[in-house]
Amino acid sequence: LYKIEKLVTLLNESFKTMVIPTEKICIDESVVPFLGRLIFRQYLKNKRHRYGIKIFKLCAEGGYCVTYKIYSGKEQDQRATNLSAKVVLELVEPYLDFGRTVYTDN
Template sequence: MIGYLVSKDQKFYIPSEIVCTDETRVPFRGRLKFRQYIKEKIHKFGIKTFKLCVNGAYTYNMKIYCGTESENDWVLVADKVVLGLMNNLLDSGRILFTDNRYTSVGLARKLATRGTHFVEILRSNRKCNPKNVITASLNRGQIFGMENDDGITVLK
């Protein structure tokens, strides 16, 4: 049902150049196999959804998290989630913003090949990060960065 509603909404709304991915928990206390419990939250029980949001906080696409994904490595699952949410918007020159949960140099490479720019906060322990940038010791206000052969720039 949600897939049907999302596809109908996408027919009538053309998003701007800038889009963003994030996750949300919808409060839910009923019985459901994939309901999540997070002790620290105000609403402790809920359903996790991955969302692609556009200008005006409009949810352009979403996916409900129904339990463990098939991949063991979170980076691969995050790549799948982001690419799935962006499916209709790839190859159109858009700019995607994400938080550090969905970031990796590999995902940036995949999106670059599909004509999508990627702005992210990169976790320092991710694979394929340039060691020189991660270990650089900087003073306040300094910036250090490197660009690889694919045109992906990592800054600190």
Template structure:
């Protein structure tokens, strides 16, 4: 599938002469493949008697450890950008988001710290208001979390008005980090941690 690119996963099992790729259906049925994809995770389930982890992302935690690996192997230039992205997800998930104006309306919300060319440096998955960065001052807490390794060295971060606030700008400036973006007049002052 990495070599032969089709628009949808189901297209690999189509019988139409334009899509006929017998190498996929010869080894696994479409329904079996989709069931495996639905149940795919990267961490073992808790054994009977073991407590269920409070971390909502424990099944994909090894994949999320990308952040620590990226910090070890790559250091970015001065300019950074912070924004969010939606990963399409229509299955059952407690923290699935619905955003009316996005192309993928349902999905998992990611906060991304990137370089101008699109290289992802660090990301955080939004798991609801109960996570470490949720609640009051949520946007500013996300910015500080994603940039914690990049503070005090003179980076410039570009933010949209969802994240930017006067208090955040002062906090970043005190940590020798510059931010650029529009400020909303109606944004109330929030005490940062």
């Protein structure tokens, strides 16, 4: 993942400048199909593409991706909060205290 870290950072910064999220924002996970060899490749039995790279996205009301985070496996810092709560707080942090409504699933 370190090989594309600059590209991921550049894309996230570019996405943020293109649109300012309205009152409603959504956080969802997606799977990019990938059958190659990766340490952090995920197996998700309930998804159409069972093997792939898991991505958490923060989207604006029109479906535009404002920012995203690639899941690269367990982190060393495992505290009381679970993965979902940690990802939601990390993605939403720049948009807190602006009266926005955050929608998530499971």
